[in-house]
Amino acid sequence: MTDNATETGIDPAIRDQLALALDVDDLVAAIRLGRAFKDYFGVAKIGLELYSAAGPEAIGTISDLGYKIFLDLKLHDIPTTVGKAARVLGAFGVQYLTMHAHGGVDMLRAGVQGLEEGAENAGLEPPQSLAITVLTSDGEAPPHIMPKRVMLAAEAGCSGIVCAVGDLEEAHHYAPRLTRVTPGIRLSGDNADDQARAASPGDALTGGSDLLVVGRAVTRADDPIAAAQAIHASAASAG
Ligand code: C5P
Numbered sequence: 382m383t384d385n386a387t388e389t390g391i392d393p394a395i396r397d398q399l400a401l402a403l404d405v406d407d408l409v410a411a412i413r414l415g416r417a418f419k420d421y422f423g424v425a426k427i428g429l430e431l432y433s434a435a436g437p438e439a440i441g442t443i444s445d446l447g448y449k450i451f452l453d454l455k456l457h458d459i460p461t462t463v464g465k466a467a468r469v470l471g472a473f474g475v476q477y478l479t480m481h482a483h484g485g486v487d488m489l490r491a492g493v494q495g496l497e498e499g500a501e502n503a504g505l506e507p508p509q510s511l512a513i514t515v516l517t518s519d520g521e522a523p524p525h526i527m528p529k530r531v532m533l534a535a536e537a538g539c540s541g542i543v544c545a546v547g548d549l550e551e552a553h554h555y556a557p558r559l560t561r562v563t564p565g566i567r568l569s570g571d572n573a574d575d576q577a578r579a580a581s582p583g584d585a586l587t588g589g590s591d592l593l594v595v596g597r598a599v600t601r602a603d604d605p606i607a608a609a610q611a612i613h614a615s616a617a618s619a620g
Pocket of ligand 1: 402404428453517518564565566574575576577594595596597598
């Protein structure tokens with residue numbers, strides 16, 4: 382923790398449960414966000430947008446700022462291709478990598494193995510493979526799909542899943558040992574933007590989330606630092 386974080390009374394345990402979504406199309410902008418919010422977030426999420434703009438350099442650069450890297454590329458292809466891609470990405474030093482559960486158990490298993498092998502070959506700690514259950518944009522997914530994908534993730538040996546806060550209880554029921562990651566985090570009074578099922582940090586943690594992905598609630602706030610502090614206060618209320 383930096384001196385500044387000590388002064389602001391930030392709880393490092395909560396900080397490690399918060400991932401900042403670097404949803405920008407330029408590495409310089411991502412570095413600015415990373416520097417500004419280092420005291421409040423332990424994990425940085427690099428998604429398709431930033432990875433398309435900056436490639437693997439984004440991983441090393443943001444990692445050098447002190448963040449764990451959550452690479453949200455949502456891999457979905459034939460098992461061999463996903464396995465090979467995950468092996469490459471595992472060697473870059475990412476702590477989390479996402480894959481679509483929709484790709485099936487063989488694809489997920491190949492991704493899990495590739496990711497572990499890539500990290501091991503590079504002498505790195507084993508990363509976590511996360512299965513995306515249902516995209517929040519998929520309004521047509523029938524209710525039985527979420528539990529089915531949670532079980533696929535567990536069967537394939539994934540470390541965890543990504544799901545909506547509202548699905549946490551059901552996810553825990555079907556796969557209690559999986560790490561649960563939740564986007565859609567908003568403070569009360571925030572604009573929900575395109576998040577159909579937003580929830581507060583406190584509610585996400587109370588519901589059993591292990592890692593909260595936060596983007597616009599902080600990055601688009603009128604006072605981003607005050608918003609980051611409010612995220613911590615809400616998370617601490619779950620305590
Ligand atoms: O909405 P927010 O800016 O907090 O989004 C943070 C992350 O949540 C995004 O990077 C994306 O991965 C995810 N997201 C989502 N569903 C949406 C919008 C964003 O799961 N409708």
